[in-house]
Amino acid sequence: MPESDTFEFYASASPGTEKALCDELRELSFQSVRLNRSGIPFRGPRSEGWRACLESRIAQRIFLVISRFQASDQDELYKGVQSIDWSPYITNDHTLSISAFCAASNINHSGFAALKTKDAIIDQLRGTGTARPDIDKDDPDVRIFVYILKDKATVYLDLSGNALHRRGYRPESGEAPLRETLAAAILRMSGWDRKTPLVDPMCGSGTIAIEAAQWARNIAPGLSRSQFGFERWADFTDEDSQELRQLIGSLRSQASGTAPKIKASDIDSSVLETAASNARSAGVRLSFKERSLFDIQGDGRPGFIVTNPPYGVRLEADTDFCRKAASAFTRLHGWTVAILAGDPDLERAISTKPKTKLPLKNGDLDCHLLVYEID
Structure with missing residues (x-):
């Protein structure tokens, strides 16, 4: 060809x-x-x-x-x-x-x-x-x-070989991981500008925070992959391999060293070591802390939350959790809160009408991306 x-x-x-x-x-x-x-x-x-x-x-x-x-x-x-x-x-x-x-x-x-x-x-x-x-x-x-x-x-x-959500930086994950491609999509769909500080208070294996950091630093997501499908085709020559290496080198050179403040936390300490390991493999420096969502506080400046709360079959549904989560989100005046919500109880618990409500699929689960602007 x-x-x-x-x-x-x-x-x-x-x-x-x-x-x-x-x-x-x-x-x-x-x-x-x-x-x-x-x-x-x-x-x-x-x-x-x-x-x-x-x-x-x-x-x-x-x-x-x-x-x-x-x-x-x-x-x-x-x-x-x-x-x-x-x-x-x-x-x-x-x-x-x-x-x-x-x-x-x-x-x-x-x-x-x-x-x-x-x-x-x-x-x-x-x-x-x-x-x-x-x-x-x-x-x-x-x-x-x-x-x-x-x-x-x-x-x-x-051309892909393995599906492209398999970036290569996450060999293991916490319970019910979010696919990297969907995490990247909800970051874009949330309206995040790659400059405003971002928080994921229910980070699990760290996918949203890692994808945010890579996007902000212009790190191409395929750089962590060991191989793509097209490299195994019969007509992929040594010259093609050299051209591919040059392309990879060019993309590596375009990555920047700067990103806004990105914080990630989870109440489950057992997933944080995995999240930190994933971040290192992805080539981004992030700090993961054990902290409850309910302890999150704004500092008066604009910020973004993008998160994937536990819901449905992912973890046992808890209406009390939904009520407390809604209360925590609505305290963040001046923030934008984007939630990948599969549990309708969470949406009902937030009295504010979402600015954006988009239907999505997380694996086999129906869910919505809810984006709120908190006054």
């Missing part, structure tokens, strides 16, 4: 974070960025796909679009997949993972679509004398995704 060619990419987003991802990609100067449901398309040379993996804080995965074709039945799907030249991506030494999604189409079973895709790829490789590649659902060299909507198929390759 020549670097001068223009490719189409697709950045997938957690439900509710699409606009935040679109704004982020535009801010990062990606081209032909469009707001779309569930994800954001953009275009550019292939190195722009690499850069998106390194720089996007919000994208779940980055995909390369390699083909579109009519797929009204299994024969059309098979022929369409087999018409793709797979040699730039796959050799007999590679392992594959193939998944599919079907909607409003004659082919309505995702497992069947994935199986026909696998058959077409393997038959093409056999025809060229290449041995059959193995399937590996856990850690494949090449991840392939087929999306069929209204009998039209789009075939994607996943």
